Amino acid sequence: MTNTTYETLYLCEKPSQARALARQLGASNNEDGVFTGGGAVVLNAYGHLLNLAMPDEYSDHDRGPWSLSNLPIVPRKWEWKVKAEHIEHYNKIAAWLDRVKTVVIATDPDEEGEVIGRQILYELGFKGDIRRLWVSALDPNSLKQALNNLFPLSDTDTAYRAGCVRRQLDWLYGINLSRAFSVSSGQRTSIGRVKTRLLTELVRRECEIKCFTPVNYYTATAKFEDVVLEWQPATGCVDIPQLPLDGEVTGICITASEYQETLEPSLPLTLSALLADAADIGIDVTSGYAAVQKLYEAGAISYPRTGSTVMPGHGKHGFAVHHAIVNMRDACPDWLPDTCQIIFNMVHHNCVLQHIGAATVHVRKLVFDMGGEIFTAADRWVDPLKPREAGWLLCDPGKHSALENNVKTAAFKPGDQVHATLKVERNLTVPPERYTEASLLRHMAKAEIGTEATRVDAINNLVINQVAERKQAKPGSSQQLSPTEKGMSLIERLPPSVTGNTMENQLRNALIYVRSGQADFTGHLRNASKWLATTISRMKQNSTYDLIRS
Incomplete structure (x- = not known):
């Protein structure tokens, strides 16, 4: 390290970020992964350089065998520890901080990135000016715009607190429940807010499949000319329609309506x-x-x-x-x-x-009374004389061509009588499908299980911990996920308060609280600790094991 004095240090999260930012700043000198030039220093933190300390790393913690009697573990003051493999790099950051007046946190633009950047500076006791680079992409234009609009650290206080409360709550849940259920079952068990709820969903689906009983249901169509009408049952498709099972039926048109629908493209991507x-x-x-x-x-x-x-x-x-x-x-x-x-x-x-943008689709809908049962048909088409109305459908030739010149119902009006060929089919309901990686991700997003940054790891950890397994249904499709016997057994032993959404709701309430601008979230940690104490107390009454060796 040279003795040159630098004005500003840019603290990135990953080496790739540091390289992109260094190019933008003209910091072209690379000194063992630290970029310098133009009065700037750019280096990275290797992601989670610091983590919340484990219980045995606290000086006041009982390091003896695990026991229900010393749970829940709730730190009086939260401590952070450097990963052993990153101590040398951590010390390198400390040395560079001593040589600058200003630090720009350039970690990922999210709550987790905020914690990563700030906690390093706080643990190393940096006393200079701290600002925040919040950039949505690493291309030159985005970096240039963000560098010209640095934020004061106070602007990202809520992001930091949200990241901290998430980490601390997950620590409380994971450490205490994993130890508690390891003791009560006599075998090492891993419990967590996201992975346990995710495994519960896989087990629930597996039970639905194994316990499924098929039920009859009926569908019916009535065809005349080129029009096919579909039966609209009032009782959920389980009763036989009050019509002959096959043959001719006479019907009368009740309504013929025309209107337009706006067909939006698929949502922008998360x-x-x-x-x-x-x-x-x-x-x-x-x-x-x-x-x-x-x-x-x-x-x-x-x-x-x-x-x-x-x-x-x-x-x-x-x-x-x-x-x-x-x-x-x-x-x-x-x-x-x-x-x-x-x-x-x-x-x-x-x-x-x-x-x-959106497409405008023209719709003409017919409603027929066929012997007291309601049958409907609808045509949907785009106007060939107004190509702009096709919107995004122009980029989907299959869907667009299916909506061209697709008008078969125009000749009918209310009061018209028709003679149709009726076809009734009896069907059996089928069990729900096992989750695939794709459907599970969509379920997690809809149910707000985990975050965009953690969902993939949550799925992978289930497989790594051998509580779930992947199976390739067919080439070119999403892999199926199902619980193993170990996973089924684990969920069967857990109480509903742990397999349900209690932990997720506690975290959600805490995040709403801090994101509204509230600084002190210790009340939410206390609430979680009380819930853990109650849950563990109930386990003590049923536990067959008093302790387990760590």
Whole structure:
């Protein structure tokens, strides 16, 4: 390290971020992974350089065998520890901080990135000026704009507190419940807010499949000329229609209505939606996630770990509100692998659909009374004389052609009588399908289980911990996920308060509280600790094991 004095240090989260930012700043000297030049220093933190200390790392903790009697464990003061493999790098950051007056936190633009950046500076006791770089993409234009609009640290206080309360609550849940159920069962058990709820969903689906009993239901169609009418039962398709099972039937047109529908394109992409779409065509979520990260680091797409479905420039954006994933260039860099090319094209195609906009579809609907039963048919078409009305459908030739010249009902009006050929079919209900990576991701997003940044890891950890397994149903499709016997047994032993959404609701309430501007979230930690104490107390009454060796 030279003795040159520098004005500003930019603290990134990953090496790829540091390289991109260094190029933008003209910091071209690379000194063992630290970029310098133009009065700036750019280095990275290797992600989670610091983590909340484990119980045995606290000086006042009983390091003896695990026991229900010393649970729940609630730190009086939260401590952070450096990963052993990163101590040398941590000390390098400390040495560089002594040589600058200002630090710009340039970690990922999210709550977790805020904690990563701030906690390093707080633990090392940096006393200089701290500002925040909040950038939505790593392309030169986005970096230039963000560098010209640095935020004071106070603007990201709520993001920091939200990240901290999430980490601390998850620590309380994971440490205490894992130890408690390990003791009560006599075998090592891993419990967590996201993974346990996720495994519960897989077990619930497996039980639905195994316990499924088929039920008869009926469908019926009536055909005349080129029009096919479908039966609209009033009783959920379980009763036989009051019509002959086959043959001729006479009906009368009750209504013939015409109107227009606005058909929107698929929503702008969140990370979960993008990975689910990729999984549908055979790209597993782990490979998809890695490809998305490579595209972001190459400046080809915007920040990916977003749950927003708002396009840039639309709606009200605060500094910490991300837009949906968009492409930052017209073509994917050709040096990136095929998986990246496929996913980039998916992002680019979605953006094209958003810019073209909605389609206007004309609808004509017929309603017939067939012997006391209601049958309907509807035509949908785009006006060939008004091509702009086709909107995004122009980018989907299959759907667009299906809506061209598709008018078969125009000749009918109320009061018209027809003679139709009736066909009634008896069917059996089928069990629900096992979750796939794609459908599970969509379920997690809809149920707000986990975050965009953690869902893939949550799925992978179930497989790593051997409580779930993957199976390839067929080539080019999403892999199925099902619980193992170990996973089924674990969920059967857990009380509903742990397998349900209690932990998720506690975290959600805490996040709403801190994101509203409240600084002190200790009340939410106390509430979680009380719930843990109650849960563990009930376990003590049923536990057959008093302690387990750590």
